[in-house]
Amino acid sequence: MRVTGAVFAVLLMASCGRSEREFPTASAAGSASEGGSDGASGAPSEGGDAGTSSAGSPASGGSGAAGGVGGAGGVGGKTSPPSEGCGDGQVTGAETCDDGNPASGDGCSEACELESGWECDGEPSACTDSDECALHTNDCSPSATCTNTKGSFTCACHEGFVGDGKTCDLRVPSLSLGGNHSCAVVGGAAVCWGANDYGQLGVNGGDRYSPVSVFGLGADVLQVGSGSLHSCALIRGGTVQCWGDNSAGQLGSDPKKLTESSDPVVVAGLTGVTQLATGQFHNCALLASGQVSCWGRNEFGELGNAAATPSFSPVPTAALGAKAEQLVAGAYHSCALLEGGDVSCWGQNFYGQLGEGTFEDSAVPVVAKTLGGKASQLAGAGYSNCALVDKTPRCWGDNENGRLGRDPATLPKTSTAVAVDALGAAVTQVSVGWGFACAANEAGEYRCWGSNSSGQLGADPNKVAASFVPIQVSNLPKDVVELASGGSHSCALLSNGSLKCWGDNHQGQLGNNKTLDSYKVVSVIGIP
Known part of the structure; x- marks a missing residue:
């Protein structure tokens, strides 16, 4: 008779008369410690990485329960004493297996009990591992990778997601660059620097060449978004406030009554927001339900x-087909990364930025059909987008100056995603600016391509005006946590909380208290 770990508890209760609590099923999380309690919820196994959940090994005296968050749970508590004849290779009495040896950890325990995550058959019992990943009997998040191990499995969140593997949430950006200004979340507060023509820095007065705190937001900011001439913040609790230009109602207020504001304005009717995307004259918000609502300009x-x-x-967008996990907003279009790795876009499509194979605008979401795989991260700005697919950026839309990583002389625009080559190693993160893009790879290198009018590729603009071949940003430290690109500048958040920027600086958007462009990486003053 073939017996699996999933049905062992039922068989054992029937034969021994014990309660369900004493013999939890294989879905219960537990780490069987020496002499442990029945069905105890276990801690992650020692040595587990952040963002990765591992199934633990049975400890001394355990019954083979798998510990660790995200692993397969086993039978908690003490093992039953061996039955008479256990170890003789014959399945008798209350035994559910007998492989002829007294060892645990091979599918049949020292008490001749089937261990979780195994299947045993025959006499003596031959035990094989149950592949929970292939059988879809694991509890990994849809945004995680399941890896089978002997008797168990591990769950690891995809690139760009954080969590224990059972639950994976998209890493919320804490850095956002607009047309000529920059914003970041520092210690729960929003700070901005650069152009302040419309109050987009959240303070009165002119441009600021180093970070200033946005007035009135306090220390409960989770995310900040920078549009062309306005900014928005996601506040703890799921509400949104915006400031700056309101010519198209992007602050959530009638432009006839309010043309601009340096004071944050509460966007009415928004609750449960988990992420923001700010475009040129519109914004979109991702809700906890996975739905999307947008406001502002809507010409396209x-x-x-x-x-x-x-x-x-x-206003809510039309049906997306699946829950959204990430949003980006360009000049006149918007896109969402959906649960499962598809991308859906809507709005202007003159340059093919919707990615569905045509150049026709769409006022409802359409699926980007040409990604060549499932996306794990999405970036977009201006008139183009890039998605990270199998650790390779695939980009579509406007290709002026080679911002898609292809020769613009032969490919001026495309609605079909094309792969960006020559990035040195597998890519972990991609960012898109208005005329260029950048990527970080697993070797800790950073390369940019497209327009280099202000040194935004990390190269001297007097020598390189543009390049569709990625150029390495040479003096950027390897410990970059987050990349962001804006009008003609980029910034990087390092693991120690400091910020580095390069490119256009004519309005102080590099934050180094100067107004000279720099193709060399400079430090933002006062952070941390």
């Missing part, structure tokens, strides 16, 4: 609500 359908009229309050 960039709000995704099957209309072409602006909205000064958030």
Whole structure:
């Protein structure tokens, strides 16, 4: 008779008359410590990495329960004493297996009990590992990779996601660059620097060449987004406030009543927001339900609500087909990374930035059909996007100056995603600016491609005006946590909390208290 670990508890209760609590099923998380309690919830196994959950090994005296968050749970508590004849290779009495040896950890325990994550058959019992990943009997997040191990499995969140493997949340950006200004979340507060023509820094007065705190937001900011001439912040509790230009209602207020504001304005009707995306004159918010709401300009359908009229309050997009996990907003289009790795876009499509194979605008979400695989991260700005697919950036839309990583003379624009080559190693993160893009790879290197008008590729603009071949940013430290790109500048958040920027600086957007462009990486003053 073939017996699996999943049904062992039922058989054992029937034969011994014990309660279900004494013999939890294989879905219960537990780490069987020496003489442990029945069905105890275990801690992650020693040596587990952040963002990775591992199934633990049975400890001394255990019954083979798998510990660790995200692993397969086993039978908790003490093992039963061996039955008479246990170890003789014959399955008799209350035994559920007998492989002829007194050892545990091979599928049949020292008490002749089937261990979780195994299947045993025959006499003497031959035990084989149950592949929970292939059988889909694991409890890994859809945004995690399941790896089978003997008797168990591990769950690891995909690139760009954080969590224990059972639950994986998209890493919320703490750095955002606009047309000519920059913003970041530092210690729960929003700080901005650079251009302040419309109050997009959240303070009165002119441009600021080093970071200033946004007035009135406090220390409960989770994310900040920078549009062309405005900014928004996601506040703890799921509400949104915006400031700066309001010419298209992007602050969530009627532009006839409010043209601009350096004071943050609460966007009415938004609750449960988990992420923001800020475009040129519109914004979108990802809700806890996985749905998306947008507001502001809507000339090309960039709000995704099957209309072409602006909205000064958030309106839900038409059906996406799946829950959204990440949002990006370009000049006049928006895109969402969906659960499962598909990408859906809506709005202007003159350059093919919707990625669905045509150049026709769409006021409702359409699936980007040409990614060549499932995406793990999405970036977009201006008139182009890039998705990370199998650790390779695949980009589509406007290719002026080679921002898609291809020769613009032969490919001026495309609605079909193309792979960016010559990035040195597998890519872990990609960012998109208005005329260029950048990527970080597993070797700790950073390369940029496209326009280099202000040194945003990390090269002297007097020598290189543009390059569709990625150029390495030479003096950027390897411990970059997050990359962001704006109008013609980029910034990187390092593991120690400091910020480095390069490129256009004519309005102080590099934050080094100067207004000279720099193709060399400079430090943002006062952070941390």
